[in-house]
Amino acid sequence: MMTTLSDPVVTPAVNDDKTLASPFLKCLVRLMRAQDSYGLWRGKCDAVLLANFTVTDEQRRAIPIIGDPDPYVMWKLDIFYAAVGLAIEERSDLLVSRTMEVSQEGFGRVLFTTKRLVLLSKTLRDVHRFGFNTLRDCAKTGTRLVNDAVAVINAYPDVARA
Numbered sequence: 001m002m003t004t005l006s007d008p009v010v011t012p013a014v015n016d017d018k019t020l021a022s023p024f025l026k027c028l029v030r031l032m033r034a035q036d037s038y039g040l041w042r043g044k045c046d047a048v049l050l051a052n053f054t055v056t057d058e059q060r061r062a063i064p065i066i067g068d069p070d071p072y073v074m075w076k077l078d079i080f081y082a083a084v085g086l087a088i089e090e091r092s093d094l095l096v097s098r099t100m101e102v103s104q105e106g107f108g109r110v111l112f113t114t115k116r117l118v119l120l121s122k123t124l125r126d127v128h129r130f131g132f133n134t135l136r137d138c139a140k141t142g143t144r145l146v147n148d149a150v151a152v153i154n155a156y157p158d159v160a161r162a
Contacts, residue, residue, distance in 0.1 A: 019135050020046055024142035027090070028053075028083040035079070052076055053138045055131025069106045069128040077102070077130050080142070081110050087146040088112060088119065092153045094160060102127055112149055117159045119149035 019025065029046045036042065041049060053076060055063075069077070078100065085098040094114050102108035106127035112120040122145070132138040153160040 019139055020050070022139040022143065024083065024087055024146060025050060025135065025139050027087045028080065028138075028142065031079055031083050031086065047135070050135050050138070053080065053132055054135060055129065056133060060129050060131070063129050065126075067106065067128040068104055069102065069130070073128055073130055074102070077124070077127055080130075080138075084120075084142055084145045084149075085112055087142070088149045091146060091150050092160070094153065096149075100124075114153070114160050116162050117152065117156055119152045119160075120145060 025046070029049055032049050033041060081098060081100060085096050088094075088096045096119065097113050098110065099113070100108065100110040102124060106125070106129075108124040108127065110120075110122050110124060111118065132141065
C-alpha cells in the first residue's frame with residue numbers, strides 16, 4: 001500500500017518542536033522542499049512532510065516480510081541518505097560521495113566516502129519496509145549516522161582532506 005503526502009492518515013500528531021528542530025530533520029525537510037518542483041508541498045508544514053518517514057509497527061506488520069520496494073519507498077530511502085550525506089558535508093566542510101546499490105529484492109548497501117576515506121558503510125535490508133516508528137527515531141538515526149561519519153573524519157583528518 002502506497003501512501004502519499006495528501007493522505008490524511010500520514011499526518012502525524014507531532015507536538016515535539018525539539019524533534020522537528022533537530023539539524024538532521026531540518027536538512028531532510030530542505031531536501032524534500034527542494035524537490036517540490038510544482039509547489040504541491042509549499043503549504044504543508046514540516047511535520048506533514050516528515051510523516052512520510054514514519055511507519056508504525058502495525059503498518060510494518062501489514063507489509064509482507066519479502067517484497068519488492070516500490071518507487072515511493074526507494075524515493076524515501078534515497079532522500080533520507082541524501083540528507084545524511086548533506087549533513088556530513090555541512091559538519092565537515094568536505095565533499096562527500098554517496099553510493100547506494102539496492103537489489104530489486106530490497107537488499108543493498110550505502111557507502112559514504114571522501115576522495116580517499118570510507119566514512120560510513122551500511123548494509124540495507126528489508127528496504128520495502130523502510131521507515132521509522134517516530135520522527136524522533138528518524139532524527140536519532142540520521143544524527144547517529146552523521147556523527148559516526150564525522151568521527152571517522154576527525155580520527156583521520158589528513159586522509160579525509162587529502
